[in-house]
Amino acid sequence: MTLTRQARPDGGRVSPSPRLDIALGQASDRGRKDINQDFHGACLPAEPQLSTKGTVVALADGISSSAVSHIASQTAVAGFLEDYYCTPDAWSVRKSAQRVLAAINAWLHSQTRQGEYRHDADRGYVCTFSALIIKSATAYLFHVGDARIYRLRGHDLEQLTRDHRLRVSADTSYLARALGVGPHLEIDYLALPLERGDLFILATDGVHEHIDAPRLGSLISEHEEALQAAAEGIIEQALARGSDDNLTVQLLRIDELPAPTVLEHSRQLTELPPAPLLESRAVFDGYTIERELHASSRSHVYLATDNECGERVVLKVPSIDQRQDLASLEHLMLEEWVARRLHSPHVVRAAPARQRRYLYAVNEFIEGQTLHQWMLDNPLPELQRVRDIVGQIAQGLRAFHRLDMLHQDLRPQNIMLDHAGTVKIIDFGSVRVAGIDEIDGGAPQNPVPGTVQYAAPEYFLGLGGSPRSDLFSLGVIAYQMLTGTLPYGTEVAKASTRTAQLRLGYRSALQYRQDLPVWLDEVLKRAVHPDPSKRYAALSEFTFDLCQPGGARLATQRPSLLERNPVAVWQSVALLLSVALLLALSRIAGS
Template structure:
């Protein structure tokens, strides 16, 4: 069995010399598969003395962070997941203050600081707002990892510059650090670190390394002895074991299942009756089958037996179903619910009664603009479902788009999809930057760069261009341009010609969507789709014919007026000179 992430935690909190404890803390260590897919979460919140309800804010912030973080999609990165949760917490606390008697005095409302950590695989993700602190103990030294959001007016007077609940918008400090076995992290409120010396903390950790609860209490007691007037809270987190090189099993199914036999019509296979082969390639086989229990037609995809020893291929094959189960869109292929134990390695999905976009373009060589718009819009909706989960399809091409008999478009084949949440695991699924088809692959991939949502937009733009013209915007030159200098020389081929009635501004829309520089494309897919239907004024002004062609009468009247004004000006000058 591969090793797992293991941590030890010691925690202690005391009201100190105050009447109530406004601090709150917590730790959540989930079981597998969430331990690998989401990691371990630790959080510490500190109330402010000016508020009588700050302890409510502290408890709500910590509980919500620890609970809601694990409810976010495991496809999301840690940063996106935690920041979405913290933003929601901040909005809730701010609204509570706005609805309370403290709406005109924010410092007395539902306000607190928060310092949190998520340790996932071999990385510590730190989120911080306020003046609590996070330290790392390594090599017999303490390193402060966070900055205090406290503004000092004088030596004796200061105020918080940032906290949860103060403003409707939240600015969160974030950093990611590689961790090592033996690392110890400490989360301390200001009532502790201002009174317990680093020397004492280091010695205490060394002395009580086998009982971190005792160490946490000893540090709190020391701060109290040194005269701390504040609440006192300490969390000590020790990394005792990190995941091994096989930690990516969380996103894979067991590859110990045998490869399925060659399937043929009328064969009964794992509870399915094979009807016919739908598609075959060197990488996979797809069959139409009927579920014997429900009578529902399904598609069964089996891996190529020739690639049985290619672990990277098998990983990507198994990832397809994992990805499909996390996307809920009418425009993305849907997997079937698994109600029986499988005896072989394969994937079962809905059966799409239709044709690929490649075949559709062959059958419809000159589609009207409105039909093309409808197809592109549906593909864009499917892509946005990927992007909302921080996934990039990375292999969008006509062969990976199906159109069923009702005209509904669905994106299929997720073998090249990149998932942000899985890329954070120690050894993410092995993949190359160039898994897609070269003609539809964005230029930045050929520079060795990672893809972005702009990359999927490029592929969609190429598809739209091809549907309208039957050609590619740069021909076959993009895969050859493997330097920035070469990409700057790529020449876009205008889609406008005498055989097709396409508005000139549509050409500019496509030119922008497939620009070689990803940052000169549209900011979002929605902008691209909008411009396909609504003439962009910038493009209209660019393609607008000159005034002499649009309205010759006004043009010549304007010229005559200008000439008349020049004549009068010259006469005026001559008169002033006495000529």
């Protein structure tokens, strides 16, 4: 049985160069059995899904001991092809596929548990599953069971998966892993770089147990330009060699690879000219420019009025120096791409989409002030107000993290407070998106994104970030709001080795604010720990502990005077030594 979705009827080929271009052939047969318990499918989407999610081929093989496993196979493949493309664009392939497969596995297992075969999984809703996802210049494999995925590169045929089958004897074996067997799924995952001409083969055991690798390669070579004929020939050959099982094979060849770009699906990068620098009162693309808000080497930001609806918006256009830099233009468009996918009252919104004649980004205008200005106006804020602001920032960050995004430039200048007291995160110029990184083909990233005073220590080691990196930045901001300074001063940026980071000395917040609870200092210290593994695991833990003592997790003893005020300690020591010296001198003089 088969399910195929194509962007257009083009004989199994999609997408002209320089985008991804593949050739596809697939065939299935019930063989000598009464029904075909195999199910296979493919989805060849149009843009933008071709770039953001990729092309998918998948097959499933039911087990002969079950009368309902053909339903499991169809559910697995059809459900995967449907639900994978419904996952957020920002999610990585691995996260998207594993989330979908976990849900399918749970559904299949529950159907067995609710049916007459709840005590015999081998007769329930169980099947093998193998999928290949081609996104940009990478192949992603997901596999459980005893079907196989091969790669033919030149004349070398390599098996990329392993069989999850245990053999008790020469004649007896059973599946060790499959979809629907248990409530939890363990699935093999592999990511491989692609080369033009790579050919992938997905085959059930009814095929690969009767055609060895050399014969498989020669059959494909005989039909090099007609993969559908090759797939049908492989089925015929396996039947002729005595296969008594269902037979399914899928062939996918990479004919062209895309040139990696951050926003490969965005026509605007190649079809629209960069917006010019703007003047006050100018009418531009349906907006009236009011004034310039900010200018930097990367961009110019303007306050404008949308002439269609009368709302005030913020326009960001590339600077003169960045107009020929494709990477900079990609990042500018990425900011709006990110804003359109985030839905949180604590993250700036993208303006409504409309037809444009130039390349620029548009977001909502927030009437208020930056957190940086608020901190200048409130040098000694109440603790509860700080907790409120930090909690709102954390809610905004969670919107990023749920979609596999990292902000990477969290700082007071990138946080706005409106007149109602609502906090919003702005400026997505350094945002890292897992799904977009895959399109980018692993291009080198700036090792220290954002502003060094708030960047997590791991960035200075050349390591990638994680949600705990954003948490570090939030911890620094919380500390700065309360104390007016930074927990490590400017030393973090100088610590570019593990050893140097271990020597970083946390400055107790109690040195600057004696009115703060002792346990609160421990909360801040943990949030900004140089080692990511020793920070809070989740933003919710940090904001929870920020509001009350953390029980056994935190020290209950008041820190020593040396920790709270080392200057006072050493001044006292110096005074005692001076007194002792004077007494000693007076005794010598008296004698």
